[in-house]
Amino acid sequence: MFLSLAVLGSFLVSQVAAHGGVTSYVIGGTTYAGWSPYNDPSSQTSIERPYSTYDPILSPTDAKMSCNNNGQASAHQLSATVAAGTSITAKWSQWTHAQGPVMVYMAKCSGSCTSSNSNSLKWFKIAQTGLISGTLGNGQWGLGQVMNTLSYTATIPASLAAGEYLIRHELLALHQANTPQFYPECGQLTITGGGGKTPSGSYLVSLPGAYSMSDPGVNINVYSADAQTATTYVVPGPAVWNGQ
Template identity: 50%
Template sequence: MKASAVFSAAASLFATVSAHGAVDKYIVGDTSYAGWLPYNSAAGQKSIQRQYPSFDPLYIKDLSTVNIRCNNAGVLGTGLTGTIAAGATLKTHWAQWTHRPTSFLVYMAKCPGSCNSWDGSGKVWFKIYEQGLISGTENAGIWAGDAILDTLYATVTIPATLVAGEYLIRHELIAVHQANNPQFYPECAQFTVTGSGTASPPSSVLVSFPGAYSASDPGIDFNIDSPAAKTATSYPVPGPPVWDGASGGTAPQPQPSCHACAVGIGRAPGDLPGPEVWPVWRQVVYRLYGLC
């Protein structure tokens, strides 16, 4: 390869380092739903995922805006809705991810009718999953972001008792690698939940976006480089408690199945990336040059 081609490729790579990541695939059993492609033209795109502009983050200034809801200024659906049974697992894949000290959160909101024509407003969101610091100290420990960076996958379970209907499911990563400057990465997708469940979350665990987070929340007004973070072994994940499908409370945090997956560089066996997915070698370069 000519040197000019190498430098050109390198320049292209580092120009995209600021584009941090987003969910690009939702998997239910043997069915895979493609996510929105933010760097492609919106014309003609159809996805269960709500449109969003880029892999770039939101910041504290965005906590009081509608952007924090689904990262899209309230844009509605494109006409597609996935299907998942209550009690089933929902697996998500990220196109890329670059930050290890990161919390992973999943929310749901029941649509009053068709999700496609609803913007997700109101105190209707409930948290079904959270994982922040897994082990060690806040400053040097293992976070949920470690497992996502290493595998590019995460799996959550829809509450088995949840009443059937149409829902928005909101996946969010909150990266805290910069002192007092957290980064928020929310994306929403439309799903029809099936089953015979009769449970709905109590009002005590419902929040709105904007409104769920404040700049003064301990997990947001947070300095990972502070003396306290070098000894603290727990991190206060922002937002309400996790609803367990019955009376509320916080679900136990599962341990990651993989922390340093060298084989496949974060991809499941046989999961070959399509043209819309960032190349595998980009993840390698991120690690070699400490860009994570």
């Protein structure tokens, strides 16, 4: 029994270590501390929205799907001022899953983002990296890049209208057959400059609501026989808005 408990404990520790969340942002050469999910939330100040765990969200319709929380800002929420056209690098302190896409979304707040619930916003995608090369079962993925560098860089569209926004980084881990794991975290930005443009129509989605378990990019078994020869992967969600 002791041996079984020890093995189980080791397994659980390894599973926690495999998970992760955004822990900081680098914007225009400045590093902004992210949220610390296992520390006292009442004493934290960060541009990142609060979240409580590195554990995954297992359903695309989960109420926490927008920002891995209840949609609210923290008690001492900050925002970073960023010029349109600036690159933003999200960083993770740990990540070990190599199969799956990386996606970056933004959402414009109608007024103050601090008083906005992320579940009520309309989101648009500004970057994504899915299957880069090879096959679904034995290929190079966006998550593999995150695993190797613990970072992902996206650029705010230069034409984006000024205003208050949330930025959302999402890792979709596909290492368990037909059991997707979603890892989204959000930060608050005040965008300056820009060209006054915002996306519309099919570029805008709700979160939750953008995905379903029936989506081919969500309900997938990378260990199936077909996956060993398939070279095409459809990243879930809307097309990337390039600022046009």
